[in-house]
Amino acid sequence: MLTARELEISKKLLNSKLPIRIKDLSVEFGVSTRTIKYDLENVRGWYKSQETNVISQTNKGIWIDCNDSERMELRNILTQSESTNIYPNQTVRGRRIVMLLLLTNNYVTASDLAVDLNVSRNTILSDLNLVDEFLESWAIKLERKHRTGYRLIGNELQLRFMLEHIIYNDLDDYEIYKMTTRITKGETNFEPGTVLNEPLKRVYRIVENCMSDLFEPSLTQRLRLSDLLKIQLRLTFSVTRLNLGHTIGSYRVLDQNQHTDQVSLFVFSVMEKIHSDMQLPLLEEEYLYISGGMDLETGHMDLIDITEKMINYVGELECLDYQKDPKLFSNLLAHLSLRFQNGTLYLNEMNPIANEIKRNHGELFRNVQDACRKFIKQHAFITQDSFISYIVLHFLVSYENTFKKKTKVKVLYVCSTGRGVARLIKNRVEKEIPTIEIVAYCSLLEVEDICQHKEVDLIVSVFPVETSIPVVVVEALPTKSDIEELRDMVKLLIGIEAPVSNQLLEGSELNLVSEDSETISQEIILKGFEVIHDLLEVFPLATKENWKNAFMMHVFLMVHRYHFDKQYDQYLYTTYQIEENDEEIINKVQSILKDKDMHVHEAEIITLLQYFKKWK
Structure with a gap:
């Protein structure tokens, strides 16, 4: 079985076609290179069980030896076996505990959780402290009842948004691609991994089959894949929670006549079929939740005012005058405008380095989070680590460019x-x-x-x-x-x-480094000197000093032409008949020039050839 870190390393090897250095992995995961080497032993074992080799080479790195189709198949196998072949760390266990509590109306005891997660009861009690901290940011309470167990207490919409956050946080690009293209392209034989546990998977299969049956190719012009994924998952969550007896609010029945565009009719048709088969009421607020209609309140936000207030607020907390950096305002405004455009709230935003930002810049992360809660005020979206982390990045860049002296x-x-x-x-x-x-x-x-x-x-x-x-x-x-x-x-x-x-x-x-005429001249002279030196070592054929001088002048001009992209026209090459004796000289000259990072036209090389032939 793999640990959570070993799983991430396995995925990185699958996603990269270039060697990955062990020291880069140690920096990324915040552990020693020795620890990474121990992890790689288990990673190699897993790949070996799949008849795939993990290759390592000193000063180069590690990589897997397989073609693209094999790589896709390995991704599929790794995703499907993730729930049974991975040792969960405390963070993963904490989120699984929350998922279990979300999908039941009953109290769940610590002993039940210990059996489900295959750990001790004491471990579960320690994990519940982390769960408390996680739930606090969502304004949800973990109710503890002596001798009875635990359950979640909170606003239904908040509970669903938290569920979305947990699922989206665990999704990777491959799973998103397969979950959406199974509907748009009718692909088969894909099973979502640990992101959906069994109660959700059963409902998800029903939702997916129904959406596949009713999906029309013309919808691809009106429905983005991100929106399609949101509809898939929200339908799954809605049906699951309705089966448990939890509605968002009122029991007002949905009126189809109020929704006439193609996308709305598609969502309505899918909901109507699923709810009819499962004998569930077709409620208006459930439709608004699934289609994103509840997020339209964001269209009335004054983003210019919010951006300015956020910058001032974070600056006061950090004791830094971020107003000195005009780029921060424009970049942050552009980011918020994109995220809240057209009144749509994108809850599926993912940031692959969110955990690293939160770990390394915890205080700034908390300050930005407070600013979002104070000025954006849009339910659960502002508490997502991914969303906060992207905003933190804007402040980090501003700090580096404005307040921190560049290190040399x-x-x-x-x-x-x-x-x-x-x-x-x-x-x-x-x-x-x-x-x-x-x-x-x-x-x-x-x-x-x-x-x-x-x-x-x-x-x-x-x-x-x-x-x-x-x-x-x-x-x-x-x-x-x-x-x-x-x-x-x-x-x-x-x-x-x-x-x-x-x-x-x-x-x-x-490429941003400025090059004045003096620097350019020195670079050309130095490069020309290097080329002449190496060519004369291989071809010590000079018999007359004037030929040697002409050759040196020609090389300097050739380097100059190459630098300014003004090489000889290839027409010269096409009209020159290369003799058998020329091939060896041409190959040697090409090798020398490539060593100097000069990939010149063969016309240039053929011109140099004339000097060598005259010297014989």
Whole structure:
């Protein structure tokens, strides 16, 4: 059996076609790499039982060896077996307890819960403290009756919204895709996993079959998949709660004549068939709940006023003047406008990093949550972790851009003499890694003196250096692997407290680095020097100095053309007849240029070929 974390790792391997590094998993889950390695032993065991190999390679990562169809089948198997093959952690157990209490009218004892979840009674009593904390944010009470058990007390609409929140929180993209396309495309052989326990599954199958029978292709133009999913699940919840005798409010019967558009008629037809078969009343408020009509009150919200008040309120609690960042207002307003557009309240919003945000920025999360409760005031939607977390992200970005000084690692570059090519390398390294600032370059003999008089966080050297300061040893002209090693070291030095800087390290904003004419010229000269050096090592064929000079000039101009995307036209290549003896030279030249990240047209290579042939 897999633990909850091992399940998440298994899903990540399925969802990624690229290797995943163990250290990245340890950071994401907040555990040591040793713990991740122990988890991977069980993950490998599960995949082995499915006749699939988990491959690992040093300095590369881990991945699974399968094609796309096998990957889809594994997702299906993992989803179906999740309820019986997973050890639930306390959070999962807490939510299952809430689900069990929602789906019964009777009191449930701690012993009953212990048997159902296969844990001890003491474990259940500890879990109920977490359940209390969860229910408090929904204004729902856990009633405790001595020698009788536990049950939930709260507004019916709140109870249903909480049920939605639990289900949506556990849904992944694959399950959403299958649950909706089974209706729109008529796919079969899919079973929802642990997101729906058995009482809900029985009703869900009835709802799904009915919706599939009545669904028309023309509805795809009027009904988004997110709306279709909401109707599916709300129909399931509505029928389940009605069977328990719980209605939202009044018993007013639904009047079909008030709902004449195609989508409304579809919802009405599905409800009419299901309620008739199950002998349930067709109530107006149940229809409004299923179709989203109860959410239309959001259309009267003054989002401009709400956005401004939220920013001021959170700023006062955080003791920060967020008004200094005009982008925060526009970005947050755009986000809220999208979420509340056309009077529709999207309760199926999901945020994959909600738990991480809540864990790492708990105080800001609570402050934003208070602001939402104070100014949005729209029933349960504002208490969803996913919704709150997205708003927290806006404040985090504002804080990083406005109040937090950008972190840079101060680097001392050590080469043989401290002069010459070091000045060119400074621009190259700083361009590749924007969070590096080379404060000085020196010879090996000057290292100690420089470190005493300058603030140095990292030494980049072409020689091993004995010092207490971190050192990265590189080639005289740093290679790709040198740059990657530098990136890793800089990430380590900056740490998790500088997400904006780390984003720069990942290269997502490298294109924003301004390049003046001096920097461009130095880059072209350096690249040209590297290409000439490597070509002459492989082809030491010069007999006349003037040919060598012409060749060097040609290479510098070729690098210049490549930089500005003005290479020779491929027409030259199509009209030139390549001889058998030319193939070996062309392959060698291509290999050298690719090593320098220059993927030039073959026309350029054929032109270089003329120099080599003349030198023979």
